[in-house]
Amino acid sequence: MPTSSTVRPMTPATVWLARGRHADGAAEDVLRRSLEQRKRSRAIDDFLELPEAETETEAEAAPAERVFEARWRVDETVTVRARIGVTPGPDGGQEWILVAEAEQPWNNDWPSPAGLFWPKEPDVAWDRDGAALLSLRKLNPLPHDDKETRRLFRNAVPGGWHIHVVVHEAMSTDERGRVPVARWLPPGLRHRVVEHRAAPQQHRGLNWALRDQGVQVPRGGAVVLPGTPAPDGFEAEDFSVRAVFLDGSEPTDLVDAVTRYAALPRPLPDGAEDALTALREDWHLLTLEEELERQRGLVAMYAEALEAMTKSRDLYREAAERAHEALAAYQESAEAAPVRQQPPDTPVASPLQQLTRTFERLKSARSQRPAAPSRDER
Template identity: 65%
Template sequence: MPTSPSAPPTTPPTVWLVRGRHLGPAAADVLRSNLRRLKDTEVIQDFLEVPESESAESERIFEARWTVPPEVTVRARLTLTEDSAFGQDWTLVAEAEQPWDQRGPSPATMFWPQERDISWDHEAATRLRFLDTNALPEDDKELRRLLRTAVRGSWAVHVVVHEAMTPDQRGRRPLTPLLGSGLHHRVVEHRAAPHQLRAVNWALREFGVELPRGGAVVLPGTPSAPGYEAADFAVRSVFLDGSEPTELLDAVTRYAALPRPLPDGAEAALTALRQDWRLLTLEEELDRERKLVAMYAEALDAMTKSRDLYREAAERANEALAAYRDSVGELRPVAGRQNGSPLQQLTRTWERFKGGPRVPRPAAHPEATAEKTGTEPPADR
């Protein structure tokens, strides 16, 4: 009977992660410049760029550490991938000492500058901007492809909002900036024009969700988060008049707080943050050295015990060998005994009963045969 695959690990409540794409040139230079500025202004405590010789050929790795109230240390690791001349993907994983507070600063702003004419704030899978309204494509095939990518291939939270009527300037403002700062670069907002409702719901049927007319829906991920029910994350009406959509913001915040499964590639990124961390304080370096000394001491103790056990086993083996030799010597045959030792007699008896090939008897002499039968032996010719 086939066994079901094991459930993927869930994202720890202390972890913040996202994948983005930088569409401009010299992404590494932008990161270095901004990290220096943030350190000089004491926004972050420190940062480190991992040397190229210690990272993959096509990657640049940056680490940063800062604190959020009340004195909670956050460690973050950004991996920049040299993808192509048209952009570079980046992966950011941050972990706090306590469960993540979505009201805290976005870890992305601890690495990237916050100017509006920036080119780094695009979601990696869909290439759409985080803090902006993103109109859905008019072509039905492109629409389905985009929504499928948003559900199956993205680390971000995707929200679809339907415009019941064409909004004015206030209604066209993005809603994601109204969320907590910690969600600013984890949420992508899609806008469906008034006439696109039917096409959008047709594309969403495969995911079991429906976009209400004039409302919004938070899309599930793949695999979906435990506890996700489409009705709980659908909002019947969103007024695009410049007012705060409280119900929608609550639905997005609740969804982001669910124990979602780690997406593809996130487990490796989290493991690298925890095991390959380089930006250590003096106390952390001393603690690491103490752990290394303890580990080496345990290994040395285990080697010593293994050596002693081996020596004891060797001594016992030598004793057993000596005892065996003595017992064999006692079983040796006494000189001059004709019948041999009991072991030899047993061996000869066994050979007789093995059923080996028998030697034929020699033929009787003709004269003896004639004398026995009373006939004359044949004359020689």
């Protein structure tokens, strides 16, 4: 089973996450029209398009992230706040990340936030997995080449954004069997699942391609891939389905496996931490009550800062007064003390002067010594 040595923060129970790619046209125009329609139909309470950030240098002249915020209520009283950020992709498309957070733990029976931001029309190509351009709303047939299939899973599964399901067809199916499992999933899971479909003759090559994932697909069955990193508590046999009847009926066992997998504690996907922080700390779509509460908080913060500055000023003034008092006391004590007579400074002879004096003493001592007797006097 794939593992990761990098420790990531866990996804909060109140948070819903999705990521994808908008293939054609300007995504911000599509989002703007869709949100206006949702607001008119009262599916959402309100939305806000944030102004585009201004660039300061030519090096930053690339189009910045376009951000939309929206809020709505579920179960009549639970508020959901959501934020979608759209950035240019490498191939002309636009990448998007959507983060929603509710006031209570997320219930998958609530509407999908992606379904509220984006239009429902199937011809609007917003539902592509960013890594491999896989569809979030349609079946994704596996490549005919086994190596391509293996490469597909290696590139698509890491990141942790989507739940990947692989279904093997025991025999060729008609239109009744080509219905994605997302059709029967709770609304909150429908835009988080990528379903891969393998043809009958691909079973052996499929399981060969899945060796790196640590799972196998039963013939005519299905499996939920562990993802990278795998969620805590994942056991391959618990998320393997022995038989999926592709006759248009609800695949109950597969729906149960996907739902149980979605409930496992999982680390935040790559890039989700920054998006969640932006949702929580840089939120602009405030109600009148929230704006009033925010202003009260700012007033309280400024009052605390002013009080701290006043206290610091008083402490500084008190310390300065004490320093002046100490200086005055020192000056008074110095003036009252008797002046001590200092001995005159004795000049210190230089080395040359000392040497000269030494020669003079030797010369004087030699002149005072008595002379020696001559030979005649002997």
